[in-house]
Amino acid sequence: xxxxxxxxxxxxxxxxxxxxxxxxxxxxxxxxxxxxxxxxxxxxxxxxxxxxxxxxxxxxxxxxxxxxxxxxxxxxxxxxxxxxxxxxxxxxxxxxxxxxxxxxxxxxxxxxxxxxxxxxxxxxxxxxxxxxxxxxxxxxxxxxxxxxxxxxxxxxxxxxxxxxxxxxxxxxxxxxxxxxxxxxxxxxxxxxxxxxxxxxxxxxxxxxxxxxxxxxxxxxxxxxxxxxxxxxxxxxxxxxxxxxxxxxxxxxxxxxxxxxxxxxxxxxxxxxxxxxxxxxxxxxxxxxxxxxxxxxxxxxxxxxxxxxxxxxxxxxxxxxxxxxxxxxxxxxxxxxxxxxxxxxxxxxxxxxxxxxx
Amino acid sequence: xxxxxxxxxxxxxxxxxxxxxxxxxxxxxxxxxxxxxxxxxxxxxxxxxxxxxxxxxxxxxxxxxxxxxxxxxxxxxxxxxxxxxxxxxxxxxxxxxxxxxxxxxxxxxxxxxxxxxxxxxxxxxxxxxxxxxxxxxxxxxxxxxxxxxxxxxxxxxxxxxxxxxxxxxxxxxxxxxxxxxxxxxxxxxxxxxxxxxxxxxxxxxxxxxxxxxxxxxxxxxxxxxxxxxxxxxxxxxxxxxxxxxxxxxxxxxxxxxxxxxxxxxxxxxxxxxxxxxxxxxxxxxxxxxxxxxxxxxxxxxxxxxxxxxxxxxxxxxxxxxxxxxxxxxxxxxxxxxxxxxxxxxxxxxxxxxxxxx
DNA sequence: TTTAGCACTCCTTAACTTCGAGTGCTAAGC
DNA sequence: GCTTAGCACTCGAAGTTAAGGAGTGCTAAA
Numbered sequence: 159x160x161x162x163x164x165x166x167x168x169x170x171x172x173x174x175x176x177x178x179x180x181x182x183x184x185x186x187x188x189x190x191x192x193x194x195x196x197x198x199x200x201x202x203x204x205x206x207x208x209x210x211x212x213x214x215x216x217x218x219x220x221x222x223x224x225x226x227x228x229x230x231x232x233x234x235x236x237x238x239x240x241x242x243x244x245x246x247x248x249x250x251x252x253x254x255x256x257x258x259x260x261x262x263x264x265x266x267x268x269x270x271x272x273x274x275x276x277x278x279x280x281x282x283x284x285x286x287x288x289x290x291x292x293x294x295x296x297x298x299x300x301x302x303x304x305x306x307x308x309x310x311x312x313x314x315x316x317x318x319x320x321x322x323x324x325x326x327x328x329x330x331x332x333x334x335x336x337x338x339x340x341x342x343x344x345x346x347x348x349x350x351x352x353x354x355x356x357x358x359x360x361x362x363x364x365x366x367x368x369x370x371x372x373x374x375x376x377x378x379x380x381x382x383x384x385x386x387x388x389x390x391x392x393x394x395x396x397x398x399x400x401x402x403x404x405x406x407x408x409x410x411x412x413x414x415x416x417x418x419x420x421x422x423x424x425x426x427x428x429x430x431x432x433x434x435x436x437x438x439x440x441x442x443x444x445x446x447x448x449x450x451x452x453x454x455x456x457x458x459x460x461x462x463x464x465x466x467x468x469x470x471x472x473x474x475x476x477x478x479x480x481x482x483x484x485x486x487x488x489x490x491x492x493x494x495x496x497x498x499x500x501x502x503x504x505x506x507x508x509x510x511x512x513x514x515x
Numbered sequence: 516x517x518x519x520x521x522x523x524x525x526x527x528x529x530x531x532x533x534x535x536x537x538x539x540x541x542x543x544x545x546x547x548x549x550x551x552x553x554x555x556x557x558x559x560x561x562x563x564x565x566x567x568x569x570x571x572x573x574x575x576x577x578x579x580x581x582x583x584x585x586x587x588x589x590x591x592x593x594x595x596x597x598x599x600x601x602x603x604x605x606x607x608x609x610x611x612x613x614x615x616x617x618x619x620x621x622x623x624x625x626x627x628x629x630x631x632x633x634x635x636x637x638x639x640x641x642x643x644x645x646x647x648x649x650x651x652x653x654x655x656x657x658x659x660x661x662x663x664x665x666x667x668x669x670x671x672x673x674x675x676x677x678x679x680x681x682x683x684x685x686x687x688x689x690x691x692x693x694x695x696x697x698x699x700x701x702x703x704x705x706x707x708x709x710x711x712x713x714x715x716x717x718x719x720x721x722x723x724x725x726x727x728x729x730x731x732x733x734x735x736x737x738x739x740x741x742x743x744x745x746x747x748x749x750x751x752x753x754x755x756x757x758x759x760x761x762x763x764x765x766x767x768x769x770x771x772x773x774x775x776x777x778x779x780x781x782x783x784x785x786x787x788x789x790x791x792x793x794x795x796x797x798x799x800x801x802x803x804x805x806x807x808x809x810x811x812x813x814x815x816x817x818x819x820x821x822x823x824x825x826x827x828x829x830x831x832x833x834x835x836x837x838x839x840x841x842x843x844x845x846x847x848x849x850x851x852x853x854x855x856x857x858x859x860x861x862x863x864x865x866x867x868x869x870x871x872x
Numbered sequence: 873t874t875t876a877g878c879a880c881t882c883c884t885t886a887a888c889t890t891c892g893a894g895t896g897c898t899a900a901g902c
Numbered sequence: 903g904c905t906t907a908g909c910a911c912t913c914g915a916a917g918t919t920a921a922g923g924a925g926t927g928c929t930a931a932a
Contacts, residue, residue, distance in 0.1 A: 184894050199906050202895070220895045220912045259674075296651050296663060304671055306653060306663055314661055314673045317616075392749065393768035396761040404753040404761060411750035541925055556875050559926070577881045577926045 161211075161232075167192045168204050169213055170237040173225045177474050180399045182222030227437040227471065230449070234434050234475050241476040243484055247274065251481075255488045260313065260457065263492060265388070267465050267485050272391030274481045275467050278411075280420050282387040283463035285311045287345040288379055293337045295371070300324035305374050311461035315378045323365050332361045333368065337375075346379035387420035400447075400470040413444035414468065423452065423464065432479045432486075437471045447471065451478045453486035457493035465489065518568075518589075524549045525561050526570055527594040530582045534829050537756045539579030584794040584828065587806070591791050591832050598833040600841055604631065608838075612845045617670065617814065620849060622745070624822050624842050629748030631838045632824050635768075637777050639744040640820035642668050644702040645736055650694045652728070657681035662731050668818040672735045680722050689718045690725065698729075703736035744777035757804075757827040770801035771825065780809065780821065789836045789843075794828045804828065808835045810843035814850035822846065 161169070171192035175183045185198040185205060194201065205223055208214045213229035216222070225233065243251075254270050255263065264281045271279035292308035301324050307315045336357050341349065349372070358368040392411045401407040413419055419442065435450040445468070452466035465486055467478060518526070528549035532540045542555040542562060551558065562580055565571045570586035573579070582590065600608075611627050612620065621638045628636035649665035658681055664672045693714045698706065706729070715725040749768045758764040770776055776799065792807040802825070809823035822843055824835060 182894090186894085196904095197906050198894095199908095200904080203905085206896080216895085218913060220893080221914075222894065292653075292655060294653050294661075296649075298649060298665070304651075304663065304665065306661065306673065308655070308661065308675070312675050314675050316663065316671045316673050318665070318669050318671050390772070393765050393772060396765035396768070402761055404759055404764065407761065407764075408750050408753035411753070415747070415750060539925090543925085554875050555925095556877095557873085560874085563927080573926085575882065577924080578883075579925065 161208075164194065164196075165204055165208060166237055167194060168201060169208060169225075169229060170233060172205075172208075172214060172223050173229060173233045173237070176224055177472050180472055182217055182224050184222040187222070225471075227439065230436045230471055230475070231439075234436070238476045241474075241480045243480055247481070248484060250274075251484055251488060255485070255492065257492065260311075260461075260493060261386075263489060264386075264463065264465075265390070267489055268388065268390045271465055271467055271482060271485055272394060275469070275478050276391075276394050276397075277467040277469035277473070277478070278389055278392045278394055278414060279465065279467050280387065280389045280414065280423070281463065281465050282420050282423060283457070283461065284386070284421075285309065285313070285382055286460040286462065288313070288382045288460070289345055290342050290375060290379070293334060293342060293375075295330040295334045297327040297330050300326070303330055305371060307375065307378055309378070309382060311457060311459045313382065313461075315382070317374050319370060319374075321365075321367070321370070325365065325367060329361065329363070329367065333357075333363070333371065336360050337371065341372075341375060346376055349376055349379075387417040389414045389420065395469075398470055400472065409444055410448060410468070413442065419444075423450065423466070432483050434475055434479065449473050449475075451475065451482055453479075453482035455486040455489040455493070457490070461493070463489070518565075521551065521553075522561055522565060523594055524551060525558060526565060526582075526586060527590060529562075529565075529571060529580050530586060530590045530594070533582055534831050537829055539574055539581050541579040544579070582828075584796065587793045587828055587832070588796075591793070595833045598831075598837045600837055604838070605841060607631075608842055608845060612842070612849065614849065617668075617818075617850060618743070620846060621743075621820065621822075622747070624846055625745065625747045628822055628824055628839060628842055629751060631842075632826070632835050633748075633751050633754075634824040634826035634830070634835070635746055635749045635751055635771060636822065636824050637744065637746045637771065637780070638820065638822050639777050639780060640814070640818065641743070641778075642666070642670075642739055643817040643819065645670070645739045645817070646702055647699050647732060647736070650691060650699060650732075652687040652691045654684040654687050657683070660687055662728060664732065664735055666735070666739060668814060668816040670739065672739070674731050676727060676731075678722075678724070678727070682722065682724060686718065686720070686724065690714075690720070690728065693717050694728065694732075698732060703733055706733055706736075744774040746771045746777065752826075755827055757829065766801055767805060767825070770799065776801075780807065780823070789840050791832055791836065806830050806832075808832065808839055810836075810839035812843040812846040812850065814847070818850070820846070 168188055171188045172183045175187055175191050185201040188194075188201050188205075189196070189198050205214065208229075209216065209223065212226060213232060214223040215226050217224060251270060251274075254266055257263070258266065260283070264283060268279040268281045271277075288309045288311060290307050291310055294306040296304040296306065298304065301322070302318065302320045305317045305319065309315065340353060340357060354369055354372045357372070361368065392414055395401045395407050395410060401410070422442065431453065433452045433454075435445075435452070437449060438446050440446055440448070440450060447470075448468055449471045450466055450468050451473070452464050454462060454464050456462055465482060467482065469478070525545055528545045529540045532544055532548050542558040545551075545558050545562075546553070546555050562571065565586075566573065566580065569583055570589060571580040572583050574581060608627060608631075611623055614620070615623065617640065621640060625636040625638045645666045645668060647664050648667055651663040653661040653663065655661065655675075658679070659675065659677045662674045662676065666672065697710060697714060711726055711729045714729070718725065749771060752758045752764050752767060758767070779799070788810065790809045790811075792802075792809070794806060795803050797803055797805070797807060804827075805825055806828045807823055807825050808830070809821050811819060811821050813819055822839060824839065826835070
C-alpha cells in the first residue's frame with residue numbers, strides 16, 4: 159500500500175531530523191521541519207499510522223518517533239534527495255587519490271572514506287578468478303632464485319626461494335619455459351598434479367624444484383582469489399552516541415578486524431553502483447543494528463573491489479552514498495582497464511604493486 | 516634511599532593485587548596477600564610512608580592505595596618475580612609462528628601477542644639502511660616491463676610499468692646491466708642525479724626510461740628504510756575498566772592507528788631485550804597513562820624490529836614481558852640470518868626507562 | 873615499634889523526587 | 903470526515919537525599 163504524499167513528507171522529516179540529532183522526533187519538530195500546513199495533533203495521527211505500518215517506532219510510550227529499518231529502507235529507496243558533492247569535496251578526493259599501487263590506492267581510498275564520512279571504512283578487492291599471465295624465474299646463486307608471477311589484473315607477485323640443494327641457471331630457464339607454456343591462463347582449480355608431474359618430467363627435475371614452484375603458483379592464485387580486505391578508522395565509532403556502550407563497540411570493532419568477515423560482504427553478488435544494507439538486512443549478527451554502505455569499482459581484467467563504510471542505522475545515507483560512489487568512480491578510473499594513455503611524460507600510468515610475498 | 520624488606524613486600528603485594536582487581540588495595544588485603552606477621556594497623560603506617568615517598572597514592576582520602584608510575588617502576592626493576600611460560604604457551608607460540616614472508620610473520624606475531632596478553636599489539640620493523648643486492652627487468656611487451664629489486668634483508672620488491680612509448684628487450688637488458696653494475700650496494704642517499712645521468716648516457720636512453728627506473732629504486736629504498744608498522748587487537752582495550760570512557764579509548768586507538776606514531780616508538784635507540792615504558796615515561800601524550808612493553812628482534816642483514824603491546828599501567832608486566840620476549844626470540848630465530856642462535860633466548864632481561872618521576 | 877580501638881571520610885548504591893517533553897484521547901470546529 | 907485545541911497521563915532524565923561500608927588516620931596502651 160502506497161503512502162500518501164503527506165505521510166512521506168512526515169517520514170522524511172522524521173528520518174532526517176533523527177539522522178541529525180540522534181534523538182526521538184516529536185510531532186512539533188516534524189511540523190516545523192516538514193513545513194506542513196497542519197497542527198501537531200494532525201501529525202500525531204499520521205505518526206500513529208506510520209507506527210502501525212511499521213515505518214516508525216517509539217523507544218517507549220510518550221517519547222518521540224524513531225525510524226525502523228523499514229522506515230530507513232523506504233527513505234533510501236524513495237524519499238532521499240540526491241546529494242551532490244561540493245567542489246571542495248570532489249577536489250579533496252581527486253587530490254588524495256592519485257596513482258600508486260593497487261594496495262596503496264585502496265588504503266588511500268579507505269582513509270579518504272573515513273575522513274569524509276567519519277565512519278569506519280572498509281575495502282575489499284578480489285580478482286574473480288586470477289590466472290598467471292606471465293611467469294619468470296630469476297637466478298641468484300646455485301641455491302636461490304626469485305619467482306615472479308604476473309597475474310591478471312596486472313598484479314605482480316614474487317617470492318625468494320632458498321633451497322638446500324643446488325641447481326643451474328639453465329634448469330631454471332627450462333622450468334620457466336615449461337611453466338609459461340603450460341601454467342598460464344589457468345585458474346587455481348585447473349592445475350592438477352598430473353600437470354605438475356609432466357612438467358617435472360619435461361625438465362628432468364628430480365629434486366622437487368617443480369613442485370616448489372607449482373606450490374607457490376597455486377598458493378598465490380588461491381590467496382589472490384580470496385579477497386584482500388582491510389578496515390580503517392574503527393575508532394570513529396566510539397564518538398557516536400549509539401556506541402557509547404564499550405561492549406557494543408567492542409563487538410563491532412572486533413567483527414570488523416577479521417578480514418574474513420569483510421570478505422563475506424562481497425558475498426552479495428550484485429556489483430551495482432551503491433548498495434545500502436540497513437540494520438537487520440545484514441546477514442551478520444554483529445551488523446544487525448548497524449548499516450553498511452558499499453560502492454563497487456572495476457579495476458579491469460576481472461579485478462573488482464568494494465569500498466564501504468559501517469555506521470549506525472542513523473546515517474546520512476544520501477551523503478555517504480554520494481561520497482563513496484565518487485571515490486569508487488575514481489578508483490575505477492585509476493585502476494580500470496580502459497585506461498586512457500598517460501597525459502605526458504612523468505605522468506606515467508603505472509599499475510601493479512610492490513607485493514613481496 | 517633503599518626501602519626496607521617489609522616495605523618492598525608491601526609494595527609488591529599492592530601492585531600485584533591491584534593488577535588483578537583494578538581496585539584500590541587496603542591494608543587488610545595487603546596483610547593477607549603478603550602473608551606478613553603484623554597487623555593491618557602496622558601496614559597502614561607503612562602505607563603512609565610509601566605514599567609519602569611517592570610509590571603509592573590514594574584516589575581519595577579513605578580509599579585503598581594504588582601504585583604510582585614510580586611504584587610500578589620499582590616493581591618492574593626489582594620486585595617482580597620472573598614469569599616462565601608454561602609448556603602450553605610456548606607450544607602455542609611455536610605452533611603459530613612458522614615461516615612465511617616477513618610481513619606474514621609479523622602479522623602472525625602481532626596476533627599472537629594480542630591473543631596471549633589480550634592487549635593491543637604493535638609491530639614495527641625497519642631496515643637500518645637497505646640497499647639493492649640485485650636488479651632485474653622483465654620485458655613484457657614494447658610498452659611494459661616489470662622491475663624486480665632484491666634488497667638487503669632478502670626482501671623482494673617489484674613494480675609493473677606501462678609507458679606511453681616503446682622500447683626493445685635489448686634496451687632493457689643493457690639498462691639492467693648498467694643498474695646492476697652501478698646501483699647495487701648503495702643506500703638511498705648515495706644515489707646522485709649525476710649517476711643517473713651517466714647511466715642514461717651509457718645506454719643511450721633518450722626517452723627517460725632510466726629515470727623512471729631510478730625513481731622506483733629511490734622510492735623503494737626510502738620507503739623500505741622507513742619502518743613498516745601495524746597494530747592489531749585495538750578493540751581489546753574496550754574490555755578494560757580503565758577504558759570504559761569511550762573518549763579515552765578513542766584517543767588511544769586513534770593514536771595507535773597512525774603508523775607514524777608507532778614508528779616513533781622505535782626512536783628509543785637501545786634495542787635491548789625487553790623494554791617497559793610506564794605511564795608518564797612515554798614521550799607521547801596519548802600514552803601517558805598507559806604502559807608499553809616492547810621486545811626487539813633481529814632479522815639479520817640490518818633488519819630489526821619491535822613487537823610490543825599497549826595496555827593500562829596496571830598490567831602484568833612479568834607475564835607480558837615473558838611472552839613478548841619469547842615471541843621476539845622466535846622471530847629472531849625464524850628471520851635471523853640463520854647464523855647465530857639468538858643470545859639469551861628465553862631469558863628475561865628488562866631494561867627500563869628513566870629513573871625520574 | 874606494634875597494635876587495638878574508634879571516630880571520621882567519602883564513595884557507592886538505591887530510593888525518591890521533580891521536571892518536562894511528548895503522547896493519546898476526546899470533543900468541538902471546519 | 904478530516905482537523906485541531908485542550909488536557910490528563912506516561913515515562914525517562916536529572917537531581918537529591920539517605921543508608922551502607924570499606925578504609926583511613928589518630929590516639930593511647932602494650
